Amino acid sequence: MSISMIGIDYSRASVDIRAQFSFTKKNAVTALEHLKQECGILGGVLLSTCNRMELWASTQEDWQGSLYDFLCREKEKEPEAYRQYFVERTEEEAVEHLFYLTSGLKSQILAEDQIITQVKDALALSRDIYCTDNVLEVLFRKAVTGAKRVKTEVTFSRGNSSVIHQAIEKLHEQGYELAGKTCMVIGNGEMGKVTAMALREAGADVTVTVRQYRSGMVTIPPGCNRINYGERLAFLPKCDLAVSATASPNYTLTKELLEQAGLTRDLILIDLAVPRDMEPEIAQLPQVTLYDIDSFKIDASSPVLQESMEKAGGILREEIADFYNWYQGRELIPRIQEIKADAVEDFNLRIMKILRKTPMEEQDREELLKAMDTAAAKVVNKMIFGLRDFLEPKEFISCVEGLERLYEE
Numbered sequence: 001m002s003i004s005m006i007g008i009d010y011s012r013a014s015v016d017i018r019a020q021f022s023f024t025k026k027n028a029v030t031a032l033e034h035l036k037q038e039c040g041i042l043g044g045v046l047l048s049t050c051n052r053m054e055l056w057a058s059t060q061e062d063w064q065g066s067l068y069d070f071l072c073r074e075k076e077k078e079p080e081a082y083r084q085y086f087v088e089r090t091e092e093e094a095v096e097h098l099f100y101l102t103s104g105l106k107s108q109i110l111a112e113d114q115i116i117t118q119v120k121d122a123l124a125l126s127r128d129i130y131c132t133d134n135v136l137e138v139l140f141r142k143a144v145t146g147a148k149r150v151k152t153e154v155t156f157s158r159g160n161s162s163v164i165h166q167a168i169e170k171l172h173e174q175g176y177e178l179a180g181k182t183c184m185v186i187g188n189g190e191m192g193k194v195t196a197m198a199l200r201e202a203g204a205d206v207t208v209t210v211r212q213y214r215s216g217m218v219t220i221p222p223g224c225n226r227i228n229y230g231e232r233l234a235f236l237p238k239c240d241l242a243v244s245a246t247a248s249p250n251y252t253l254t255k256e257l258l259e260q261a262g263l264t265r266d267l268i269l270i271d272l273a274v275p276r277d278m279e280p281e282i283a284q285l286p287q288v289t290l291y292d293i294d295s296f297k298i299d300a301s302s303p304v305l306q307e308s309m310e311k312a313g314g315i316l317r318e319e320i321a322d323f324y325n326w327y328q329g330r331e332l333i334p335r336i337q338e339i340k341a342d343a344v345e346d347f348n349l350r351i352m353k354i355l356r357k358t359p360m361e362e363q364d365r366e367e368l369l370k371a372m373d374t375a376a377a378k379v380v381n382k383m384i385f386g387l388r389d390f391l392e393p394k395e396f397i398s399c400v401e402g403l404e405r406l407y408e409e
Helices: 015-019 025-036 067-075 079-085 091-102 114-128 134-153 163-173 190-201 229-238 255-261 280-284 303-357 362-390 393-406
Strands: 002-009 041-048 052-059 087-090 182-186 205-210 225-228 241-244 267-271 288-292
Touching (some): 002 015, 002 091, 002 134, 025 041, 025 067, 025 114, 041 114, 041 134, 052 067, 052 091, 052 134, 067 079, 087 091, 091 134, 091 303, 134 303, 182 190, 182 229, 190 205, 190 241, 205 229, 225 229, 229 255, 255 280, 280 288, 303 362, 362 393
Parallel strands (some): 182 205, 182 241, 205 225, 241 267, 267 288
Antiparallel strands (some): 002 087, 041 052
């Protein structure tokens, strides 16, 4: 069994390239079901966020397929046109990448909060449609455990909870203060709610758009106003800043719509969606400053951040080692069970010679033998798994092989 992954992210591809390989939840389900049908694939997990898309697979050792070719078939893309944007990893490199990724140490906004939930959700989706397997299940769960430890035990002095916090900080550095400004957030999903709350905390007057057919079924962040999505263009001239963060396949704002809106003041627009919510040509309008999700990055080279990164790395190395203790030992479990059964049987044969000569009731003899079976099994377990904990993997495997030979016929 092997672990493989392929990914595209903000460090190698622009938002428009990433959008070509982004997946909605529905698309992800279809892709995973197709992946599971591939010969040699044992399980898969698909992670698709604004900043990255990653496809994970556990495969048979002799699998000769290509995750990249699979993605291009799913997205109906010409393979040669996009290969340069992808990174493929296997085994140890893939495992380490997932642990660091889940902890936010590979995020555009260092140590951001949302990635842990996104990784958990990706695993849950695969599990719900029976497309994961025990290797990916344990790998992803342990990566989440490591990420929670990092979040609890390490302080990142400039780690922000989301990209909108970084956007607000960047605007602040440019001398733009949100206090008292009129802001609109297009979209009331997870990202939209985080954005609305962050803008409110910065002192802005915030209005959130809600799709009219859902207006009676959703809540908006405390302190915010609401309007129907169809009213966004009429409200836009009143705004100093607008953010769009939806999962819509179509633009929520275009250059033509903004020209028709009749802007009366300078307007800052922030597009946090992948694929884009705002038409790039909007940036040509003289009154508009347009940012997309790739506009906000953090310099991770400061000594303080490096110290935090090293501490986080130490935690993750411990968690990775714990995963490998399980991963490398999982195939030995049936063999260990056989050794234990053989050892207990050997013990019974030897002890029965003594028990037969010992005067006692037959029922007492049977109960004593049953108790000794249990005790012997526990002793063998303790010895074998104790060896596992104190020996290098190769040495432990050699010990198991040696014990197996003891009981070969």
